[in-house]
Amino acid sequence: MNNKKTIKRILIFGIIFIGSIFLGFLGFLYPPIPTKLNEDPYCIDLYELYNGASIVENEQIVINQEISDYNYNESIDLLSIVFRDDFYEIQIIIQFHNWSRHEKFSSTNIKIGNTYCIKGISLLNSEDVVIGLDIMEIYSIRTIILSLGGLAVIIPLIFYYFKIDFKKLKLIHRREKKSKGGF
Amino acid sequence: MFGTILSFILGIKGEKRIIFLIGNLMPDFVRFLIITDFFNLDLLSEFISYPINESSHSIIGVLALASFVSVFFEESLKPLESGLIKHQLNSNKSGLKFKLLKLQSMWQTKIKSPFFLLFIGGLFHLFLDSFMWPWAGGINWLYPLDFAMFRWSFKLWWPGSFDAIILLTPIFLIFLILGTIIHIHKTKSHSSLIK
Numbered sequence: 001m002n003n004k005k006t007i008k009r010i011l012i013f014g015i016i017f018i019g020s021i022f023l024g025f026l027g028f029l030y031p032p033i034p035t036k037l038n039e040d041p042y043c044i045d046l047y048e049l050y051n052g053a054s055i056v057e058n059e060q061i062v063i064n065q066e067i068s069d070y071n072y073n074e075s076i077d078l079l080s081i082v083f084r085d086d087f088y089e090i091q092i093i094i095q096f097h098n099w100s101r102h103e104k105f106s107s108t109n110i111k112i113g114n115t116y117c118i119k120g121i122s123l124l125n126s127e128d129v130v131i132g133l134d135i136m137e138i139y140s141i142r143t144i145i146l147s148l149g150g151l152a153v154i155i156p157l158i159f160y161y162f163k164i165d166f167k168k169l170k171l172i173h174r175r176e177k178k179s180k181g182g183f
Numbered sequence: 184m185f186g187t188i189l190s191f192i193l194g195i196k197g198e199k200r201i202i203f204l205i206g207n208l209m210p211d212f213v214r215f216l217i218i219t220d221f222f223n224l225d226l227l228s229e230f231i232s233y234p235i236n237e238s239s240h241s242i243i244g245v246l247a248l249a250s251f252v253s254v255f256f257e258e259s260l261k262p263l264e265s266g267l268i269k270h271q272l273n274s275n276k277s278g279l280k281f282k283l284l285k286l287q288s289m290w291q292t293k294i295k296s297p298f299f300l301l302f303i304g305g306l307f308h309l310f311l312d313s314f315m316w317p318w319a320g321g322i323n324w325l326y327p328l329d330f331a332m333f334r335w336s337f338k339l340w341w342p343g344s345f346d347a348i349i350l351l352t353p354i355f356l357i358f359l360i361l362g363t364i365i366h367i368h369k370t371k372s373h374s375s376l377i378k
Contacts, residue, residue, distance in 0.1 A: 006254050013251035016243060017235055023327050024234025037331040043321055087229050117316065147211045154204055161198040171256050173198060
């Protein structure tokens with residue numbers, strides 16, 4: 001590959017990724033308006049939920065966040081989960097009524113610091129809480145382990161088929177095995 | 184695992200399969216940036232890792248990544264037309280089998296560019312990710328356009344759960360057994376043709 005083409009490809013990559021950082025920054029200044037598809041719930045993050053509270057009021061939302069704190073009030077069977085974002089200084093409380101009888105997806109033991117995906121109805125404008133409907137623990141460490149497992153398979157295979165040309169920093173084919181004749 | 188199945192179906196072999204599999208993992212390369220979370224580098228994670236992770240899980244992001252990763256490979260790969268296909272094409276010049284063989288031969292000789300292999304590998308990654316429940320808003324296929332209609336998902340399993348592996352392992356095993364049988368059959372007929 002000639003140098004011009006290489007530079008062009010690296011430039012495309014750089015522009016798109018610097019552009020995405022720029023768009024992420026713009027998203028901080030001008031938070032996107034939450035949208036949803038047909039009857040689906042709004043899939044939003046904490047920041048979008050906080051800023052778009054009036055749009056998602058009385059609507060179903062799905063939020064994915066690390067739990068900062070929780071409190072279970074046994075006398076009224078109410079579980080209150082706190083989602084906090086220290087960077088934006090936002091705090092949202094999600095309440096699960098009748099927690100002991102609540103139909104959970106998988107997790108029954110809530111742990112601070114673990115990531116949970118919660119479906120609920122936003123009542124942030126009227127009651128300052130989100131009413132929880134479903135909860136599911138996200139095992140992000142498993143996803144990372146699976147990705148690393150994939151890499152552990154790929155890396156030896158790369159070196160089986162390719163060798164490194166250190167001068168050009170390129171992977172080149174290993175010499176082809178001699179054909180035993182035939183076709 | 185699923186990348187291997189697809190490469191088998193598409194007839195992508197040898198070093199091309201490896202490049203295709205790299206393409207499969209490519210959108211997750213930016214995961215190392217998520218490490219910023221563990222070190223509580225909020226500024227980095229909010230403004231760099233998450234925006235990059237979102238853009239890399241889109242068509243334009245996969246294009247950019249394929250464009251960058253392909254720089255590390257030779258521009259053109261050797262065509263992978265097997266001797267058996269060549270022989271069958273020469274001996275059998277009509278009918279459906281000939282057309283299928285021609286298609287297979289065309290597919291295997293046309294895919295020479297690592298960029299293309301990385302790109303379709305990356306798209307397959309997005310396709311598989313869209314089977315998960317739309318955590319963090321789902322896969323934004325047409326990033327930077329940010330509407331729910333571009334973030335569709337099949338909502339089949341939860342990320343991090345083992346449902347996908349449990350459900351799809353039997354299919355993978357069937358393909359593996361079928362592949363081995365076809366390979367043994369092809370090797371036998373190839374060696375009988377040489378004799």
